[in-house]
Amino acid sequence: MNEIVGKMMADADESDISTVSSEVDDNENMDNDVDVNVDVDVEEIKVGDKIPSMTLQEGLPNSEGKKDVDISELIAGKKVIIFGVPGAFTPGCSKSHLPSFITAKEELKRKGIEIIICIATNDLYVMSAWGQQSGGTDAGIIFLSDSNADLTMALGLGLQTPMMMTRTKRFSLIAENGIITHYFSSTK
Numbered sequence: 001m002n003e004i005v006g007k008m009m010a011d012a013d014e015s016d017i018s019t020v021s022s023e024v025d026d027n028e029n030m031d032n033d034v035d036v037n038v039d040v041d042v043e044e045i046k047v048g049d050k051i052p053s054m055t056l057q058e059g060l061p062n063s064e065g066k067k068d069v070d071i072s073e074l075i076a077g078k079k080v081i082i083f084g085v086p087g088a089f090t091p092g093c094s095k096s097h098l099p100s101f102i103t104a105k106e107e108l109k110r111k112g113i114e115i116i117i118c119i120a121t122n123d124l125y126v127m128s129a130w131g132q133q134s135g136g137t138d139a140g141i142i143f144l145s146d147s148n149a150d151l152t153m154a155l156g157l158g159l160q161t162p163m164m165m166t167r168t169k170r171f172s173l174i175a176e177n178g179i180i181t182h183y184f185s186s187t188k
Helices: 003-011 025-030 069-074 091-108 123-136 150-154
Strands: 055-059 066-069 079-084 114-118 142-145 158-160 171-176 180-186
Touching: 066 069, 066 142, 066 150, 069 079, 069 114, 079 091, 091 114, 091 123, 123 171
Parallel strands: 079 114, 114 142
Antiparallel strands: 055 066, 055 142, 079 171, 171 180
């Protein structure tokens, strides 16, 4: 089990799940030597904050369209992990961050996690393809596209990259009934 999930498992007890750490090597930020700037217009989320109501998209199997998903409705009344990545199919996200959740899925379920959600600013077709190719979809992880970066920006987790769209800063959190109970950021 890699370091990302290892920290969460080491800190967990029966009543408290410490979130999957999004601590990554400095050279994994955006998975390349891309110059990034964190958007500071909105304060970054913290424990105690509520996940806002935002509509994201989920790709349907076989590229048969999309399903609009209100994130706050999806997680209402549940204990969930939400993790964000700068981009689908990027090396660090594909080799380290996502596989750690796939590997730990059953243990997280035993600790009360009902849903694991991955978000990125890639379009819904890319997110759907990544979920299928990585085995994440088969593991039960929900891949949601935040293509306009609405949720990313509302959470204060935008990364501005030169000549590219806004990306999602690498993070992970646990929320219970929409309230953040644990939060780890790749920059802290």
